[in-house]
Structures are given as C-alpha cells and as structure tokens.
Amino acid sequence: MSLRMGLRPAAVCSALxxxxxxxxxxxxxxxxxxxxxxxxxxEILKADSEMQAKYKPRQDEINRVTTEGTDLVAKYQAGQGxxxxxxLADLQAQIQxxxxxxxxxxxxxNGDVERERNEILTKASQKMGDVVKKLADEKGLxxxxxxxxxxxxxxxxxxxxxxxxxYNKAYPVEAAPANPAAAPAKPAAAPAGK
Numbered sequence: 001m002s003l004r005m006g007l008r009p010a011a012v013c014s015a016l017x018x019x020x021x022x023x024x025x026x027x028x029x030x031x032x033x034x035x036x037x038x039x040x041x042x043e044i045l046k047a048d049s050e051m052q053a054k055y056k057p058r059q060d061e062i063n064r065v066t067t068e069g070t071d072l073v074a075k076y077q078a079g080q081g082x083x084x085x086x087x088l089a090d091l092q093a094q095i096q097x098x099x100x101x102x103x104x105x106x107x108x109x110n111g112d113v114e115r116e117r118n119e120i121l122t123k124a125s126q127k128m129g130d131v132v133k134k135l136a137d138e139k140g141l142x143x144x145x146x147x148x149x150x151x152x153x154x155x156x157x158x159x160x161x162x163x164x165x166x167y168n169k170a171y172p173v174e175a176a177p178a179n180p181a182a183a184p185a186k187p188a189a190a191p192a193g194k
Contacts, residue, residue: 028140030159033147037163038121038128042173047120055113062105069098131167135159 038044076091083091136144144159 027142029143029145030136030139030141030157031145031147031150031153032132032158032163033160034125034128034132034163035148037132037160037167038124040164041124041128041171042168043171044120044124046173047124051113051116051120055109058105058109062102062109065098065102065105069095069102072098127171128163128167131170132159132163135162135166 072091072095076088076095079088079091132144135141139159145153147153147158147160
C-alpha cells in the first residue's frame, strides 16, 4: 500500500471529524466550479485572445508547410510511372524534409503554448483561490468545496458566478482597442524650458 493511498482515507476521516465538531452549530457551506470560474474570468478570456493572436503567425506557417507537403505527396502520387526514379526519389526526400519541418514546428509551437498556458493558469488559479477565500469570509461561510469533488449540491449553494464577478473586480482588465491605429495618440510632451 502506498503512502498516498493511506493518507487519503486519513485526510477524509480528519475532515469528517472536524466537520462533526462544527456540526453542533450551523455549518455554512458553498460550492464553486473553480475551473469554470478561472476560464470565464475576463483576465483569462483576454489572455486567450492575446495568445491566439501571438501564435497565429506560427500556426499560419504550420498550415503553409502542411499544404506544401500535401502538394508534394499529390505530385509524387501523380508521378508514379510517369517520372524517373531519380525525380521520384527527389520528391520523396522533399516530402520527408517537409514532414520533419512540420513536426519540429508543431512541437515547438505546442511546447511554447503549453508553457505559457500553464504559467497563466497557475497564477490565475492561485488568485481565484484567494478571491474565493475572501468571498467565503464576506459571506460567513465555513466551507467551500469545488464542484469537481461534489456528488450533489443545490444550485443555491453555487458561488461560481459570484467568484467570477469578484475576480473581475479584484483584477480588472483593460479592454484593448479593436483597431490599434484608431487608439488615441498620447499628447506630445512640452519642450523643456518653455
């Protein structure tokens, strides 16, 4: 039996014991879908939009290389029996290079996106946890449970919408102008000494 397997039942028993001690009074409980709250926050929605824009040129490059590879494969297949063995071997070598290029581009993009995504989500999840704790204090709650670990709850106990609103208030996001060229120019600084 692993240590983790032995600790989980102990943790559950400890939590139940702690709740039974509080049970003599009225326990105020709520639930929150932490993942949903994080993903629907204005900060994450903006970050998602910015990441899509940031990585679009690289995705476009992947699409271009994919199309070139597909065209080479079609040319190779059409050339069967019509082209020399040397020409076919050259096409096959080009196809293999495109496949390597495509794989490298995809791996690089996936790695960069995954790293940035994890960094953003880790920070946002920590901040959301703090927001939920503050919200629980304000509402006088004794316990807030993530919906992912809850079998049943009444909709009235769900704080997810409140958590999103509190997060957006605590961490406001500036709306980026739709057209950067239309953004107001900063006034020029007055010359010194005048």
